[in-house]
Amino acid sequence: MPDYKSVTISKGRGGWGGPLTITPTADRPLIYSVTGGGIHPVAAKIAELTGGEAFDGFKSSAPFDKIAVAVIDCGGTARVGVYPMKKVMTVDVHATSPSGPLASFIKEDIFVSGVGVSDVVEK
Amino acid sequence: MTAPEVTVEEQVLYSSTVTKVGEQVGMFVGDHGILVLFGADSPAELHDFSALHEPTVASAGPRPGDVVELGGTRIPVLAVGAVVEANLVNLGHIDFKANGATEADMPGDCNLPVGTLVLPQPGDTFRILRPAGPVATPEDAP
Numbered sequence: 001m002p003d004y005k006s007v008t009i010s011k012g013r014g015g016w017g018g019p020l021t022i023t024p025t026a027d028r029p030l031i032y033s034v035t036g037g038g039i040h041p042v043a044a045k046i047a048e049l050t051g052g053e054a055f056d057g058f059k060s061s062a063p064f065d066k067i068a069v070a071v072i073d074c075g076g077t078a079r080v081g082v083y084p085m086k087k088v089m090t091v092d093v094h095a096t097s098p099s100g101p102l103a104s105f106i107k108e109d110i111f112v113s114g115v116g117v118s119d120v121v122e123k
Numbered sequence: 124m125t126a127p128e129v130t131v132e133e134q135v136l137y138s139s140t141v142t143k144v145g146e147q148v149g150m151f152v153g154d155h156g157i158l159v160l161f162g163a164d165s166p167a168e169l170h171d172f173s174a175l176h177e178p179t180v181a182s183a184g185p186r187p188g189d190v191v192e193l194g195g196t197r198i199p200v201l202a203v204g205a206v207v208e209a210n211l212v213n214l215g216h217i218d219f220k221a222n223g224a225t226e227a228d229m230p231g232d233c234n235l236p237v238g239t240l241v242l243p244q245p246g247d248t249f250r251i252l253r254p255a256g257p258v259a260t261p262e263d264a265p
Contacts, residue, residue: 034166036210036213058164058166058214061166064168073206073210075207075210075218075229075230075231075232076204076228076229077159077220077229077232078159078169078172078218079169082168094206099229100157101150101151
């Protein structure tokens with residue numbers, strides 16, 4: 001069984017929410033990248049530090065209850081609320097604040113934005 | 124019935140066909156003036172509130188002064204956020220907001236005049252068109 005580690009993810013410049021502590025488990029191993037152009041560097045860094053499994057959401061789909069954290073590059077309307085609505089920890093690489101029809105689901109303890117690679121650190 | 128007359132030649136930057144319209148799309152359009160599009164290969168959790176489509180031309184995103192054509196309705200583009208083009212070209216994703224804003228609040232917004240959005244139907248054409256001549260901007264209006 002893999003030995004998972006924790007990371008702390010803080011908001012970046014102009015960002016909102018967090019910090020979040022992410023610890024994958026055997027039941028929730030996936031670092032789910034729902035971003036353009038494959039696995040985002042932020043998702044790759046989280047996977048590297050935690051031992052979680054980087055997963056490209058645009059290549060295949062995964063059940064929500066397998067996802068340790070979703071990494072999105074959402075510009076503020078759609079993806080920004082979907083994963084918080086499903087109680088999935090969410091990291092937006094863009095500096096967005098709660099907005100859009102799903103804004104009520106976006107809370108500081110489940111969402112952090114404006115995140116760059118340097119905002120992901122070992123806990 | 125004839126097609127609307129096109130007075131200047133237009134460049135087709137993006138051309139696509141709507142394949143599926145999620146259950147919540149009507150609520151997003153009707154209650155919020157927001158229409159979300161995603162490419163048909165997007166993750167399933169995004170499908171409820173999205174119109175899915177399959178592009179055949181995906182060369183660029185819109186800029187102010189371009190025209191969005193959706194199901195035969197032509198809508199002028201007022202403002203475009205910084206990540207709209209990357210979203211559209213890479214993921215087939217765009218968030219249209221019919222709020223009349225002339226500056227995008229969020230980086231993923233493409234703003235349209237209030238009340239201009241239509242509820243797309245499967246089979247509808249979605250295109251982004253750019254006038255060949257100088258682009259008219261709101262500041263040019265008298």
